[in-house]
Amino acid sequence: MTLWLALLLAILAALSLLIGDATLALPDGLIFWQLRVPRMLLGLLVGGGLGLSGAVLQGALRNPLADPGLLGITGTAGLGAVIAFYWGLGVAFPPALLVGGLLGAGVGSAFLLGFAGRAPSGPSLILAGVAVSAIAAALLALALTMAPNPFALAEITFWLMGGLADRPLWQVALAAPAILLGGAILVSLGRGLDALSLGEETARSLGVPVARTLRLAAVGTAFAAGAGAAVAGSIGFVGLVVPHLLRPWFGERPGALLPAAPLAGAALLLAADMLVRIAPLVLPLSAAPPVGVLTALLGAPFLVAVARRGAP
Amino acid sequence: MIGVSHLSVTLGGRVVLHDVSLEMAPGEMVALCGPNGAGKSTLLRALAGLLPEIGPPEPCRVAWLPQGARSAWGLTVEQVATLGRIPHRDQAVAPVTRALQLCGIEALRCARVDRISGGEARRAMLARTFATEPEVFLLDEPTADLDPAASHEIMRLLRTTADAGRMVVIVLHALDLALRYADRVVVMADGRVTADLPAEQALPAAAAAFGLPFGTDPAARLLPPC
Amino acid sequence: MRPKRAAVWVACVCVAQFVFGAADAAEHVISLNLCTDQMLVLLAPEKIAALSPLSRDPSLSFVAPQAEQLPVVRASAEAVLRLHPDLIIAAPYGAQTTLALLQQEHVPVLRIALAQDFAGIRQMTRLLASTLGVPQRGETLLIAMDALLEALPHPGHGVRALVWEPRGLTAGPGTLMDAVLHAAGMTNASDGSRIGLEALLRHPPELLVVPTAAAYPSLATSLLDHPALASLPRRAIPPALTICAGPFSAAAAAMLAR
Numbered sequence: 054m055t056l057w058l059a060l061l062l063a064i065l066a067a068l069s070l071l072i073g074d075a076t077l078a079l080p081d082g083l084i085f086w087q088l089r090v091p092r093m094l095l096g097l098l099v100g101g102g103l104g105l106s107g108a109v110l111q112g113a114l115r116n117p118l119a120d121p122g123l124l125g126i127t128g129t130a131g132l133g134a135v136i137a138f139y140w141g142l143g144v145a146f147p148p149a150l151l152v153g154g155l156l157g158a159g160v161g162s163a164f165l166l167g168f169a170g171r172a173p174s175g176p177s178l179i180l181a182g183v184a185v186s187a188i189a190a191a192l193l194a195l196a197l198t199m200a201p202n203p204f205a206l207a208e209i210t211f212w213l214m215g216g217l218a219d220r221p222l223w224q225v226a227l228a229a230p231a232i233l234l235g236g237a238i239l240v241s242l243g244r245g246l247d248a249l250s251l252g253e254e255t256a257r258s259l260g261v262p263v264a265r266t267l268r269l270a271a272v273g274t275a276f277a278a279g280a281g282a283a284v285a286g287s288i289g290f291v292g293l294v295v296p297h298l299l300r301p302w303f304g305e306r307p308g309a310l311l312p313a314a315p316l317a318g319a320a321l322l323l324a325a326d327m328l329v330r331i332a333p334l335v336l337p338l339s340a341a342p343p344v345g346v347l348t349a350l351l352g353a354p355f356l357v358a359v360a361r362r363g364a365p
Numbered sequence: 366m367i368g369v370s371h372l373s374v375t376l377g378g379r380v381v382l383h384d385v386s387l388e389m390a391p392g393e394m395v396a397l398c399g400p401n402g403a404g405k406s407t408l409l410r411a412l413a414g415l416l417p418e419i420g421p422p423e424p425c426r427v428a429w430l431p432q433g434a435r436s437a438w439g440l441t442v443e444q445v446a447t448l449g450r451i452p453h454r455d456q457a458v459a460p461v462t463r464a465l466q467l468c469g470i471e472a473l474r475c476a477r478v479d480r481i482s483g484g485e486a487r488r489a490m491l492a493r494t495f496a497t498e499p500e501v502f503l504l505d506e507p508t509a510d511l512d513p514a515a516s517h518e519i520m521r522l523l524r525t526t527a528d529a530g531r532m533v534v535i536v537l538h539a540l541d542l543a544l545r546y547a548d549r550v551v552v553m554a555d556g557r558v559t560a561d562l563p564a565e566q567a568l569p570a571a572a573a574a575f576g577l578p579f580g581t582d583p584a585a586r587l588l589p590p591c
Numbered sequence: 592m593r594p595k596r597a598a599v600w601v602a603c604v605c606v607a608q609f610v611f612g613a614a615d616a617a618e619h620v621i622s623l624n625l626c627t628d629q630m631l632v633l634l635a636p637e638k639i640a641a642l643s644p645l646s647r648d649p650s651l652s653f654v655a656p657q658a659e660q661l662p663v664v665r666a667s668a669e670a671v672l673r674l675h676p677d678l679i680i681a682a683p684y685g686a687q688t689t690l691a692l693l694q695q696e697h698v699p700v701l702r703i704a705l706a707q708d709f710a711g712i713r714q715m716t717r718l719l720a721s722t723l724g725v726p727q728r729g730e731t732l733l734i735a736m737d738a739l740l741e742a743l744p745h746p747g748h749g750v751r752a753l754v755w756e757p758r759g760l761t762a763g764p765g766t767l768m769d770a771v772l773h774a775a776g777m778t779n780a781s782d783g784s785r786i787g788l789e790a791l792l793r794h795p796p797e798l799l800v801v802p803t804a805a806a807y808p809s810l811a812t813s814l815l816d817h818p819a820l821a822s823l824p825r826r827a828i829p830p831a832l833t834i835c836a837g838p839f840s841a842a843a844a845a846m847l848a849r
Contacts, residue, residue, distance in 0.1 A: 075788045087819035115437035141807045201807035208810045250437050260424030260452045307437035
C-alpha cells in the first residue's frame with residue numbers, strides 16, 4: 054500500500070511540473086527550474102511535514118483532532134517568520150526567516166505539549182490549541198499593520214492561508230534540511246506512540262520514556278511543520294486529514310501510519326496546489342486562490358465529521 | 366523478590382500510603398483487598414515502579430495492567446496484545462499467540478477492541494501482559510468486566526501462572542475470588558496494611574476491613590460453588 | 592483614456608467644482624492628496640497651510656525633504672477647519688465625507704483629476720498655477736520639463752519595456768508610466784492586465800522597469816528580486832516618480848533613457 058502511495062505521489066509530482074499559471078504544457082528551462090521545480094519541491098516538503106506532524110500529534114495526544122494548524126503551531130511559526138521577514142532581518146541574514154519560523158513554532162509547540170501534560174487529552178487540548186491559534190493570528194495581523202513596508206498588511210492572506218507560488222529555490226533549499234530533520238525525529242517515535250495508545254502510565258510501564266517522546270514530538274513538529282510555515286505560510290488541515298485517510302488502509306496503530314503519512318500529505322498538498330492553479334481556467338477567478346483556501350474547504354467538513362463521530 | 370519497605374506516599378496533599386511494607390516471592394499469588402480509597406492501586410503502581418518515590422519500571426520483567434485499561438484507538442485484539450512485546454523491542458508472533466490462547470481470546474484476534482464486549486476487551490488487555498512474558502504480573506481488577514464463569518477462568522489461569530513460578534499481585538474487590546485462589550491476602554484500609562495472612566485465615570480480617578458482618582455459617586460465607 | 596479626452600475631462604471637472612473666483616488667489620491652501628501636495632510645494636510653498644502626511648514619506652513623495660519643514664494635517668474635517676484654510680485641493684476620489692463637511696462650512700474645494708500623460712500634466716500645472724495666482728511659476732516648471740523631454744532620444748525602433756510593480760500590476764496604455772515610456776523612446780509591452788511571474792517569463796520584455804528596492808521587504812516587493820528574473824535587463828525608478836504626475840515626471844523618462 055505504501056508503494057502505491059509513493060507511485061501516486063510521483064505521478065502528482067510530475068503533473069505538478071506541467072501545470073503553470075493557467076497553462077498546461079512543458080515550459081522552457083528557466084520557468085521549469087526556477088518556478089515549477091521549487092513549487093513542486095516545496096509542496097512535497099511542506100505537505101510531507103504537515104502529514105507526518107499530524108499523524109504524530111494525533112498519536113502523542115491520543116486525539117483524532119490534533120493537527121499542527123489547529124493546535125496553533127503553524128500560526129506561531131508564521132508569526133515568528135513575519136517578524137523576522139518584515140523587519141528586514143532576512144536581508145542581512147537570509148536564514149532569519151527560517152529561524153523566526155522555527156522559534157515561533159517552538160514556542161507554540163512547547164506551550165501546547167506542556168498544557169497537554171497537565172490536562173488530559175480531549176476537548177480541552179483542542180481549545181488550548183484554538184486559543185494559541187487565535188492569539189497567533191491576531192499578533193500576526195498586528196505585526197503586519199505595524200510593518201514598515203506598506204504592502205505588508207495586504208499579504209496577511211498569504212500567511213494565514215498559505216501559498217506555494219513564486220518561492221525562490223534558495224528558500225526551499227533553506228527549509229528542506231529543517232523539514233527533513235523534523236521528519237526524521239518524528240518517524241522515530243513509532244514505538245512510543247504505539248505504547249501511548251494504552252495511556253501514559255501504561256506506556257511508562259512498558260519502558261517507553263513518555264516525557265521524552267512528547268518532547269521529541271514537539272521538537273519534530275516545530276521543525277517539520279514550522280519550517281514549512283515559515284516559507285509557505287499556514288496551510289491548514291493537511292495534518293488533520295492525512296491520518297484519517299490512512300487509517301482505513303493501515304489500521305489504527307499510530308506507528309503504522311508514520312511511513313505513509315508524509316507521502317499522503319505531500320500527495321494531498323500537491324493535488325490541492327494543482328487544483329488551485331487550474332481553478333482560474335474553470336471558474337471566473339482573476340488569479341489562483343491561496344492553496345490554504347482549498348485545504349480548508351475540504352478539511353473543515355472533515356473536522357466536523359470526525360468530531361461528530363467522536364461525540365457520545 | 367520484589368517488594369516495598371516502609372513506603373509512604375502523598376498525592377495531591379493526601380497521604381495515600383502510610384508506612385507500607387510488602388514482600389513477595391516467586392510462585393506466590395497475593396491478593397490486595399480493601400475498601401475504595403485504601404491505597405491498593407497506588408501500592409500496585411509503586412510495585413510497578415511508576416511512582417517517583419520508587420522507580421524506574423522494569424518493563425521486561427514486570428507487567429502492569431491498570432484499572433479500566435482502555436485503548437485510545439480502534440486497534441485489533443492482536444495489535445493490543447503485540448503492544449506487550451514493546452519492552453522486548455520485537456514483534457515476536459509466538460508469545461503473542463500464546464497469550465491470546467491463554468486468555469481465551471484467540472478467536473477474536475482480528476476484531477477491533479472497540480467493537481467487542483467489555484469482557485472480551487478486558488481479556489485482550491490481559492493478553493497484553495502475558496505477551497510480555499514477565500516474571501511479575503501486577504493486575505488491577507483484571508476480572509472487573511467479566512461474568513462469574515469468565516472470572517473463575519481467568520483466576521485459574523493466574524493460579525496456574527503463579528504455580529509455574531511467576532509472581533502475581535492482584536487487586537480484587539471480589540473477596541470470594543481472593544480467598545479461593547490467592548496464596549496470601551493483604552488487607553488494606555486508609556493507606557495502611559491491616560492484615561497480611563494466608564488466604565484461608567484472611568476472611569475475618571478482610572470482612573472487618575469492609576465493616577461487614579462475619580459468621581461461621583457456610584451459607585453466609587462468600588465462597589461460590591466450584 | 593486618450594490624452595485629448597483626459598485634458599477635456601480635467602477641465603470640465605475643475606470648472607464644475609471650482610467655487611472660487613480666479614481674481615482673488617488663495618493664501619492659506621491645504622492639500623489633502625499626495626499628488627496635489629507635490630504640485631503645491633513646487634508652485635507655491637509659501638501659501639501652504641498644510642499638506643497630507645504622505646508628502647513626507649521619501650519613498651512616495653518627490654518633495655519629501657521640503658515637506659519636512661511644512662505642516663501636515665490628516666484628512667479630518669475638524670483638523671482641517673482649525674487651520675482656517677481658504678482653499679482645499681484634493682483628488683477626485685477619497686475623503687468624500689471630509690470634503691462634503693468642508694463644503695457645508697463654505698470652504699472652497701478644488702478637486703483636480705490626476706494627469707495621466709504630459710499633456711495632462713501641462714493642463715493641470717497651468718490650472719493650479721493660475722488658481723494659486725502664480726501663473727509664471729507654472730510656466731517656468733513646464734518650460735524646464737519640455738526642455739528635458741526634447742533632449743531625450745527618439746529612436747525609430749523603441750525598446751520593448753514593461754513596467755512591473757509589486758503583485759504583478761503593470762502600466763497599460765493611457766497611464767502615466769505609459770506616457771513616460773513613450774517619452775523615453777520605448778514601446779510599452781503591457782496591455783494593462785496583471786501578469787504573474789511565469790507569464791512574465793514566457794513573454795519577457797526587453798527591459799523591465801521596476802520600483803527601486805524598498806527599505807524594508809514584503810513578499811510583493813521581494814518578488815521583484817526573484818532569481819528567475821536575474822537575466823532580464825532592468826531599470827529601477829523611485830516610486831516617488833511613478834505614483835504622481837507632475838513636471839518631475841520628465842525626470843523619470845530621463846532616467847529610463849539613460
